[in-house]
Amino acid sequence: MPDKKTFISFGFRMFLYVLIGVLLSDLLFYHTTDHSLGRTYYEALVVLEVAKQTSMLFIFSVSSFIYIAALVLVFLASIVMSHRISGPMYRLMKCASSVAHGDLTTRAVLRGGDHLVPQSDKFNGAVASLHESIALCSSRVGELKNKSYVLEGAIGAGECSSDKACEIIEEMKAASGEIGEALARYKTT
């Protein structure tokens, strides 16, 4: 999740954008509506009546451009902000799908500024751990196969009760034990 510094920076930027927008709109209002009231009360009344009639038009025309720009800014900022959650979630979803299909080498890689970085690290760690366990099992099974042939050879050579046969069986037990230990940590159905 974003830290305090990011949050403050975002708040400061929003304040700056709003301030600039407001100042610009105020200056435009002043520039377009400022007229001298004349020397007499009658002249002032005429000017003010015109100002009353035209103020709506001025407000609409002067502010519409700035307001549209403000809305576009808010729209883009919202898309970017929400993307920083949706992007990582989509990436995690794709990685979960890959792992479901059997690919344990997949890793969720996020960009700078994305949220859910700690979550993606946990996911990667969990998948890496499963990958290691499976790799260990695969390696030990290969060893067991080889030892079964060696044992068969020893039996065929009449070495059934020799130390060699016992040693081979002890090694097979140890390899089988390692497989059991690697898989025991997983709670399954």
Added chain:
Amino acid sequence: MHTRRRNYLINRRFQLRTTLAFVGVALVCLALSGATMLHEINEQIELYIATPSAEISSTGDIILPVVFRVSAVFSVSMLAIIAVMSILYYWHAKKIAGELDESLDRFAGGDLNYRLQIKHSAAFRDMEDEFNLMLSLNSVRVSALQRAAADISMLIQNLEPAVSEGRDAGRELAMLRTRLAEFEEAVAVFSRRQ
């Protein structure tokens, strides 16, 4: 690894809903400020017409204070609303992250029976489904490996007395190799590349 995202609308439901909320609030604030400004300007003009003052020499002297006042109120209220909405947005994201955390902690701890539930946002249902599918498939596969490993261990245990008594251990060895081949096939599922 992607360095640039071409498509910014990944989860349209979540992103458009968030965006519409922010844009809606901004639109309401802008419309209210415009209407307030118009009303106040007309009021000030009426006030001047009723009680003219020698200090006021242009329409700007009447309109500008109103514009500043309304703009200040509008700015503060818009910033306050954006701040509140941003806090709500981050609270919502934190809730989702928290739910993910619990599920990922369990996955990392080896619990393949736990299922992810994102309660706070229906927009991420796809993510929830894919994650749970991953957990359930791996649970089935690892369970098969565990049973096969137990069988292999038992067969090796049975092998020892047969060998030491000098009996024909050919049958036990054949069964062991069959189980090892099955185990290898089950492990091979995990070697697929996407």
